Amino acid sequence: MRTIVVGMVGAGRATELHMNAMRRVSGIPLRFKTIVARRPEQLLQAKEKYEFEKASYDYDDLLNDPEIDVVDICTPPYTHDDMVVRAFRAGKHVICEKPLTGYFGHEEDRNPIGNHVSKEVMYEQLLLSLENLKAIIEASDRKFMYAENFVYAPAIVKAAEIITAKKSKILYIKGEESLKGSSSPVAGEWAKTGGGTFIRTGAHPLSAVLWLKEQEAQARGVDIRIESVFADMGRVTPTLTEYEHRHIMARPLDVEDNGTVVIAFSDGSKALIIATDVCLGGSKNYVELYCNDAALQCNLTMNDMMSTYFLDEDGLDNVYLSEMLPSKRGWNKPFIADEMIRGYTDEMQDFMEAIYYDREPKSGFKLAYDTIKVIYAAYKSAEVGRRIPID
Numbered sequence: 001m002r003t004i005v006v007g008m009v010g011a012g013r014a015t016e017l018h019m020n021a022m023r024r025v026s027g028i029p030l031r032f033k034t035i036v037a038r039r040p041e042q043l044l045q046a047k048e049k050y051e052f053e054k055a056s057y058d059y060d061d062l063l064n065d066p067e068i069d070v071v072d073i074c075t076p077p078y079t080h081d082d083m084v085v086r087a088f089r090a091g092k093h094v095i096c097e098k099p100l101t102g103y104f105g106h107e108e109d110r111n112p113i114g115n116h117v118s119k120e121v122m123y124e125q126l127l128l129s130l131e132n133l134k135a136i137i138e139a140s141d142r143k144f145m146y147a148e149n150f151v152y153a154p155a156i157v158k159a160a161e162i163i164t165a166k167k168s169k170i171l172y173i174k175g176e177e178s179l180k181g182s183s184s185p186v187a188g189e190w191a192k193t194g195g196g197t198f199i200r201t202g203a204h205p206l207s208a209v210l211w212l213k214e215q216e217a218q219a220r221g222v223d224i225r226i227e228s229v230f231a232d233m234g235r236v237t238p239t240l241t242e243y244e245h246r247h248i249m250a251r252p253l254d255v256e257d258n259g260t261v262v263i264a265f266s267d268g269s270k271a272l273i274i275a276t277d278v279c280l281g282g283s284k285n286y287v288e289l290y291c292n293d294a295a296l297q298c299n300l301t302m303n304d305m306m307s308t309y310f311l312d313e314d315g316l317d318n319v320y321l322s323e324m325l326p327s328k329r330g331w332n333k334p335f336i337a338d339e340m341i342r343g344y345t346d347e348m349q350d351f352m353e354a355i356y357y358d359r360e361p362k363s364g365f366k367l368a369y370d371t372i373k374v375i376y377a378a379y380k381s382a383e384v385g386r387r388i389p390i391d
Contacts, residue, residue, distance in 0.1 A: 003029040004355055007062035007092075009083065010074030011037035011046035013183070014097045018072055018147070019050040021344035028352045034062055059083065063090035070143075070355055073097060076186065077194045078104040081129060084144075088136055093143045093355050098203045099375065100146065100368040101129050102194020114190030114254025119383040123376045130369055137365050145351040145361045146368035150208040150287075152343030152350065155298035159289060160212060164219040168291040173212065174272045175205025175287040178279035179324045181237075181249030181257075188253040196255025198233065199375050202275030207371045208287050209263070209271045211363075225266040226370065230387040231378035233259040237278065247326065250277035261378045264387075282322040282332070285342070300342055302333040 006022070008015060015035075022030060035052040036059055037043040047055040056062075062071050063086060070093040073083050081101045087094045103113075103122035110116040137144050150156055163170065182200060186192035193200060210226070217224040233256040237248055250257045257277040264270055285300035301322070308321065313328045321334040339345045347363065354361040377388040 001029055002356070003031045004352055005031045005033050005067045005069045006072060007033060007065065007068040007070070008035040008046075008050075008052065008072045008074065009037070009059055009062060010072075010097075011035065011039070011042035012074065014074035014147075015046060015050075015072075017149075017339065017344050018074055018095070018348065021339045021348040022352075024339065024345045025349050025352050028356050030352065033068055034065065036062055059086070063087060063092065069093055070095060070351075076184075076192055077102050077199070078192055081133065084133065085136055088140050088142055088144075091142065093145070095145045095147055095351055096368070097147045098207070098368070098371070099194060099199050100372050101133065102126065102199060102372065103190075103376070104194055105191045112190060112254035114195075119376070119379040123380045126372065126376045130373065134365065134369065143351075143354050143361060144365045144368075145354060146363045146365065147347065148204070148207040148211075148363045148367060148371070149343035149347050150204045150285075150300070151211045151363050151367070152346040153208075153298070153300050154341065154343070154346075155300060156208050156212070156287060156343070157346070159287070159296045159298055160215040162294060162296060163212070163216050163289070163291065166291075166293060167219050168216070168294050169220070169267075169269075170213060170216050170289055170291050171269050172271070172290040173209050173269070173288065174274075174290075175209050176274040177201040177204045177283065177285045178274065178276040179283040180247065180280050180326075181251070181277045181324075183249065188251045188255055190254045193255065195375065195379060196233075196235075196252055196259070197250070197257055197275045197277045198259035198261065198273075198378060199372075200275075201277075202259055202261070202273050203371055203375060204285065205275075205287055206261075206273050206374060207363075207367055209273065210370050210374070211367060212287070212289065213265060213269075213271075222267070224269075226263060226374060226390045227266045228264045228387045228389050229261060229374055229377040229381055230264075231259065231261040231381040233379070233382040247280055248278060249324075252277070256382075259378065259382070261374075261381075263374065280326075282325045301335060303341070304333065305336045305341075306334055308332050308334055
C-alpha cells in the first residue's frame with residue numbers, strides 16, 4: 001500500500017486536534033515527516049509528541065520536499081492565503097484550518113484596522129482574494145480539504161442521513177458556538193484573526209448549516225441558494241470592570257465579542273447563527289433543525305454522555321474534562337471521545353481517503369468559499385445596518 005507522507009505547519013491547539021485524529025486513521029498508511037513552526041518551545045515538543053521525523057522553522061522545507069504529499073495548515077488565519085497558494089504551486093495537497101482567508105490589512109490602513117477600515121472595503125477585497133484562490137485551486141489536480149470538523153460530527157452526519165432519507169424540508173435552522181473567549185493572545189486583533197468571535201467560533205455552526213442545506217437540496221433535487229445575510233454584532237466585554245471581567249477571557253481590541261446572523265435562503269427558509277465570547281461553564285455547540293416532518297437537535301457540547309460531580313480536584317490535574325472549563329468541581333458534563341464527537345476523526349479519515357483514492361473530500365473549497373463569504377457579508381451588514389444580498 002502506498003504511504004501518504006504528511007507535512008504539518010503549526011504546533012498549537014489545531015495541530016493537536018488534527019494529529020490526535022490522524023493517528024486514528026485506518027486502512028491508509030501515514031508517515032509524519034516534517035513539522036514546521038516558529039517557536040522552539042512549541043515546535044520541538046510537538047515533534048516528539050506526534051513523532052514527526054524532522055522539525056523545521058522554514059515553510060519552504062515542506063514545499064521543497066518531493067516526498068511530502070499533503071501540507072496541513074494549522075497556523076493563524078492571516079497566513080492561510082499565502083500558504084495555500086504556495087503549497088498548490090509546489091504540487092501539494094492542502095488541508096487548511098478554518099477560516100480559509102479574510103481581510104488582515106494593508107500598509108496604508110489605519111490601525112487598529114477593525115475600528116478604522118470599512119467592512120464594505122473588507123468584503124470587496126475578500127471577494128477578489130477568493131476568486132484568485134478559486135482560479136489557482138481549480139487549475140490544479142491537487143485536493144483542497146477544508147478542515148471544518150462540524151460537518152463530520154456524528155450528530156450532524158446523522159441529521160443529514162435523516163433529512164436525505166425522508167427528503168425533509170428544513171424550514172428553520174439554528175446553530176451556535178459560544179465560550180468565554182479564546183486562549184490565543186491575538187484573538188482580539190482583526191489584523192491576526194480577520195474578525196472576532198463570529199469568524200473564530202461562528203464559522204463552525206455556519207458551515208454545518210450551509211452543508212445541511214446542500215444535503216437537503218441534493219435529496220430533494222432542487223437548487224437552494226444563499227439569498228441574503230443580516231447581522232448584528234458588537235463588543236460588550238469592554239463595558240465590564242476588571243472585577244466583573246474576572247471569569248471571561250475575551251479581550252477584544254477591534255473585533256466583536258458577540259454576533260447574531262440571519263441567513264435567508266432562496267427556498268424561503270431561514271437560518272440563525274449565534275457566536276459569543278461571554279458564555280461561562282465550558283463551550284456550547286449545537287445545531288437545531290425544524291423541518292416539515294421532523295425536529296432534530298444536535299448537541300456536540302455540552303452533551304449528556306456523562307456527568308461528573310467533584311468536591312475537589314485532587315488527582316485530576318492531567319484529566320481533561322472540557323474545553324474552557326475553569327473548574328472541575330461541582331457538576332460537569334465532560335467531553336467523551338472528543339475527537340470523534342466533534343468530527344475530527346472522520347474528517348481526517350475522509351481527507352486521507354480523498355488523497356489515496358483520488359476523490360473529492362466531503363468538506364472542500366466550495367464550503368470554505370461560501371462560509372467566509374457569508375461571514376464577511378455579515379460583517380458588512382452589521383456595519384451598514386441592512387440586509388446584504390448574496391450573488
